[in-house]
Amino acid sequence: xxxxxxxxIGLVALAVLALAVYGAPYPLFAQHYTHRxxxxxxxxxxxxxxxxxxxxxxxxxxxxxxxxxxxxxFRVFVCNDNWKLALYSGRFQGGMGxxxxxxxxxxxxLREADLSTNRLIPAHPGRAPMSDRPLSYFIAHEAxxxxxxxxxxxxxxxxxxxxxxxxxxxxxxxxxQFDVAANLAALRAGDRSMDPKASGLYxxxxxxxxxxxxxxxxxxxxxxxxxxxxxxxxxQLRADPEFGR
Ligand SMILES: [Zn+2]
Numbered sequence: 001x002x003x004x005x006x007x008x009i010g011l012v013a014l015a016v017l018a019l020a021v022y023g024a025p026y027p028l029f030a031q032h033y034t035h036r037x038x039x040x041x042x043x044x045x046x047x048x049x050x051x052x053x054x055x056x057x058x059x060x061x062x063x064x065x066x067x068x069x070x071x072x073x074f075r076v077f078v079c080n081d082n083w084k085l086a087l088y089s090g091r092f093q094g095g096m097g098x099x100x101x102x103x104x105x106x107x108x109x110l111r112e113a114d115l116s117t118n119r120l121i122p123a124h125p126g127r128a129p130m131s132d133r134p135l136s137y138f139i140a141h142e143a144x145x146x147x148x149x150x151x152x153x154x155x156x157x158x159x160x161x162x163x164x165x166x167x168x169x170x171x172x173x174x175x176x177q178f179d180v181a182a183n184l185a186a187l188r189a190g191d192r193s194m195d196p197k198a199s200g201l202y203x204x205x206x207x208x209x210x211x212x213x214x215x216x217x218x219x220x221x222x223x224x225x226x227x228x229x230x231x232x233x234x235x236q237l238r239a240d241p242e243f244g245r
Pocket of ligand 1: 165166
């Protein structure tokens, strides 16, 4: 039975190591800056004036969320070294713009960013447009996931559909900078930008959330509680002659 004991010890050691790595990423992010409700860490020197402007704009966006009571603090880690994003995303690849650990810490991890120009450095320049997605949008999008996690529970990724979680994070993150008519026309035309899997964009999800919240006047909690399938909401908004006019 010695092998069983060794296996148990090994598993416990692995779990402790994982908790230490994911629970306390601070040693890998030497630079720290606090502004309002944000704690910002980076593995490169922080332009504090630029960071303050970015975080002020992120706050302006987050304030649109009915899930925000203003009390939650946000911990944001900028991974200029991409392997850190690969590690802390738990996906072992760092191709995403950002990720939030909704299960354990509600820490937000972002890819390489330029605080001075409010810009995220995209993984594939030119593939997905960044003109309507400054760094402050990415922070607000991820912070909305942290708000969702607190309001809906740590297992919300399993309990609620992707279109609601991502669509609502974009609805908040874009702060009203979203052309419903143009996106509806793109959806009708079968444009690639409306396919989240192909484009990496959440415009179709955003459209469905905008329909639930702005046209049907559901509260965000009512929308999540409905757990409606995306296809049903898309069918409704496609059939609504007033939507996007
Ligand atoms: Zn997201």
